[in-house]
Amino acid sequence: METCLSKRTQPEKAEPLSELTGHTFRDPALLTLALTHSSLAYEENFPRDGATENTADNEQLEFVGDAVLGLIVAESLYRRFPHLREGDLTRLRSSLVSRRHLAEVGAAMHLGEHLRLGRGEERTGGRRKPALLANALEAIVAALYLDGGLAAAAKFVDQRIVQSALPALAAEIGEGGAIGDWKSALQEHLQATGAGHARYTVTAESGPDHQKRFSVELRVEKDGASSVLGAATAPTKKEAQQKAAQSAYETLRDTSPGKAQP
Numbered sequence: 001m002e003t004c005l006s007k008r009t010q011p012e013k014a015e016p017l018s019e020l021t022g023h024t025f026r027d028p029a030l031l032t033l034a035l036t037h038s039s040l041a042y043e044e045n046f047p048r049d050g051a052t053e054n055t056a057d058n059e060q061l062e063f064v065g066d067a068v069l070g071l072i073v074a075e076s077l078y079r080r081f082p083h084l085r086e087g088d089l090t091r092l093r094s095s096l097v098s099r100r101h102l103a104e105v106g107a108a109m110h111l112g113e114h115l116r117l118g119r120g121e122e123r124t125g126g127r128r129k130p131a132l133l134a135n136a137l138e139a140i141v142a143a144l145y146l147d148g149g150l151a152a153a154a155k156f157v158d159q160r161i162v163q164s165a166l167p168a169l170a171a172e173i174g175e176g177g178a179i180g181d182w183k184s185a186l187q188e189h190l191q192a193t194g195a196g197h198a199r200y201t202v203t204a205e206s207g208p209d210h211q212k213r214f215s216v217e218l219r220v221e222k223d224g225a226s227s228v229l230g231a232a233t234a235p236t237k238k239e240a241q242q243k244a245a246q247s248a249y250e251t252l253r254d255t256s257p258g259k260a261q262p
Contacts, residue, residue: 017114022159023144023152030147032116034058034139037132039118058139061146065138068145069097072157080166091184096165099134100239105161106133124210130235137161182245189252196222198229198248200241216240218248 017035018025025031033056041057073096077089084092095101106112112127115136126132145153187198197220204215214237218230230251232243 017109017111020109020160021140021144021156023148023156025143025147027147030061030143031140034061034143035114035136036116037118037121037126037136039121039126040116041118043118043120058136061139061142062135063142064145065140065142066097068150068153069138069141069157069161072141072150072154073097073162076154076158076162092169094184095169096161099130100236100242101165102134102137102161103130105164106137108164109137109160111136129210182242182249186245186249186252189249190220196220198245199226200244202237202240203231204233211235214240216244218244220248 018028018031021031036057038057038059070093073093074089077084077092077096081089081092107128107130111133115127115132117126117132121129121132141153141157144156183198190196190198199219199221201217201219202214203217206213206215212235213233214235215233216231216237217228218232218241219226220229230244230248232240232247234240234243
């Protein structure tokens with residue numbers, strides 16, 4: 001596959017990153033494209049490929065990578081945990097393909113050092129932004145798939161994204177805790193016990209744009225009444241919600257007769 005970046009300069013650390021992927025690219029421009037943020041494409045006015053209308057950033061690859069990643073993770077979990085029910089497998093997959101986990105994997109790979117950013121993103125700490133790391137990781141999965149097929153992508157996903165999380169996931173499963181998605185586990189418990197439904201409200205925001213902190217309050221509502229069940233603060237609203245749900249779930253699990261089971 002030939003891309004609009006085929007003749008452009010490759011990033012200085014492309015070779016070490018290629019080693020991290022475990023794949024020798026037939027078309028190295030795919031890897032370059034996976035690492036190119038839209039801020040650089042906009043500032044440099046990268047042209048479109050007249051034949052394919054591919055953009056010169058990693059957004060299209062991110063779209064493909066999201067689908068490929070979901071398929072590979074689903075098959076990996078199916079083979080590793082044949083005893084789990086569909087709901088548990090779904091929550092496991094959600095945890096593994098979450099932006100938070102992908103960003104953690106990207107940070108562990110020092111992926112930020114390889115990103116091709118515009119000056120604005122560079123100034124605002126783009127190399128450390130979880131969203132950019134997660135997006136680039138998905139784009140890399142797509143690049144591997146397009147260059148080497150499903151086997152090349154699956155090898156990378158299994159080694160870097162799945163295996164890195166297995167110890168924590170196995171511990172959650174062994175302890176009978178909520179698997180992956182705390183919000184889903186909490187809501188399932190609330191429904192099973194007839195306790196009502198959860199509502200999450202952002203109560204405060206602080207910090208500059210590139211270091212935001214969000215405070216979230218979790219209330220349980222039933223028959224027009226509500227009560228606070230948990231609260232948390234985190235860099236993103238979703239993470240704060242998950243932390244609040246985890247705290248509430250663990251409290252209910254430890255105090256409910258027979259323990260709460262996800």
